[in-house]
Amino acid sequence: MASTDESITLKRKQLIASALIKHLSLDPGASLSVSGKDSITSLYTNILKSSGKCSPQKENNEVMKWIVFAESFPVDSQACFDALCGFNQDLAQNSVLLGNGTTPSEADVIVFSVIHSSVIGLSHLEREKLTHVMRWMDYIQHKEEFVDLFEKILLEKPAFEPLGKRGMAKVEVDSNAKKTLQSTKNTEKSEAEKNIKKNDAGKKVTENKESMPEKKKPAETEPAEKDKEVSVSLLNIQVGLIRKAWKHPSADSLLVEEIDVGDAKLRQVVSGLAKFCSPDELTNRHVVLITNVKPGKLRDVMSEGLVLCASNEDHTVVEPLLPPEGAKIGERVSFSGIDGKPEDILNPKKKQLEKITLNLFTDDKGVATFKGIPFMTSGGPCTSSIPKASIK
Structure with missing residues (x-):
């Protein structure tokens, strides 16, 4: 292979x-x-x-x-x-x-x-x-003159058919259909007027039917909202430098890090890395982290971010993603062709992060990607030593 x-x-x-x-x-x-x-x-x-x-x-x-x-x-x-x-x-x-x-x-x-x-x-x-x-x-x-290099890709394009006899026949059919439809509408209108005169309740039913399309309008925006929820642009992914790391006081599997993302105050983050990295190995290491997750306590210690890590299939090897040399502390990771402003704070109830991380993985060369699009910084792409890994 x-x-x-x-x-x-x-x-x-x-x-x-x-x-x-x-x-x-x-x-x-x-x-x-x-x-x-x-x-x-x-x-x-x-x-x-x-x-x-x-x-x-x-x-x-x-x-x-x-x-x-x-x-x-x-x-x-x-x-x-x-x-x-x-x-x-x-x-x-x-x-x-x-x-x-x-x-x-x-x-x-x-x-x-x-x-x-x-x-x-x-x-x-x-x-x-x-x-x-x-x-x-x-x-x-x-x-480009690529005939001898690449086989030509044939595309199916709709053929143009001028308005001739077939077109005229279609117009006539459409005209007759419109007349039939109009006649049907007039008949229905006449019957409806009779029903309304006989029964006031009929008026309410008719009004309810006419108002139904208005109720569907909000639903039309749902697909767009769903697409927006899963866009990686909702995440504020930044380059950070771990200034200090130590063991969590009450959880053997957790580590606590103080991370510099260019702000006046260091950001405290709790990570489940104790089984895979020592505090000394993490100190002075550059990482990639999400900084707009909702802050919260993990075993009584406040966490203000999420360090993104690559993991092999059985989760026996886990390591933080590595920004390239030259990437600036605090700069935001970008994705070619995907623009958008990140959320101020992700809403946990919408499960935005869970939906996005389903599409985060490293490729066969260890480059971190979202749907195949690399995590890019001013110094190049973010990477991992674990190819074809999931990223969370």
């Missing part, structure tokens, strides 16, 4: 190199020798140097964010689909990943090269759930 994954990863890198060379109009003979040890970042940097192109720092930083996405894109088919669903949300408001949409960027080319094999293998039903991804893939394959 490991060799298969390595083969897929190497193939992706080779396609990225070839696609970038085409995109930048470089000499095809300049194709790089790509090995499994090469990172996508190094491939991109070397090819960009060969082209003589110098991108502005801001644009280069944006490309790097999508390179992280490409590096962490999973191999497992189900995990791939989950990651594509997250990517679909990214594209909901954007025609391309970077730029004004008239020309695909290097980021578009890199991500296209990585996900192409996964997209082309999707079923019709799966493609219907990824409308923005399919639209974007179709745009890239028509803007």
Whole structure:
């Protein structure tokens, strides 16, 4: 299984190199020798140097964010689909990943090269759930000369049928149907008026029936509210530094930490880490924590946050997520394509945290993700030494 994954990863890198060379109009003979040890970042940097192109720092930083996405894109088919669903949300408001949409960027080319094999293998039903991804893939394959690199993805598009005899016949049928419907309504109205005159109770029944649609209006907002509840943007996830840690005075399985998140006062957090980490191991360690959970006491000790930890399947190995070097204390973890203001304090009754953590996991390289989208900081993604782990 490991060799298969390595083969897929190497193939992706080779396609990225070839696609970038085409995109930048470089000499095809300049194709790089790509090995499994090469990172996508190094491939991109070397090819960009060969082209003589110098991108502005801001644009280069944006490309790097999508390179992280490409590096962490999973191999497992189900995990791939989950990651594509997250990517679909990214594209909901954007025609391309970077730029004004008239020309695909290097980021578009890199991500296209990585996900192409996964997209082309999707079923019709799966493609219907990824409308923005399919639209974007179709745009890239028509803007770039990738015919000899990637099999063309065929999309089912509705055919245009001019208004001819069939259209006129349809109009006539619709017109007749409207007349029939209007006649039926008039008859029903006449009968209703008779009933109202005979029985005042009939009026109340009629009024009740007419008022029923108004009662349904609040229900229409329920799906939107449910979607909002499970968005990771509701969480205020920050980078913190544990300044001090000690054993809980009355619970052997708990530790207490004082964590610096850039505020004037250190934040006290109680964690169930005593079986997995010693206080000395946690002291001066950078962590990722949720700071807008409702404060409360755990065995008589106040806790004002939740340190996010990765855990293997049988929970025998647990460790706090690790922010990258360069991440700033107090900065908020972001998720590409997901915007929104976090709740001031999460409402425990809505079970928001429980619903969100169902979609938190590390990928096969240990990168922490929400639905396949990496936990990003100014220094890069947050990680764990435990691949394919649940995060809570």
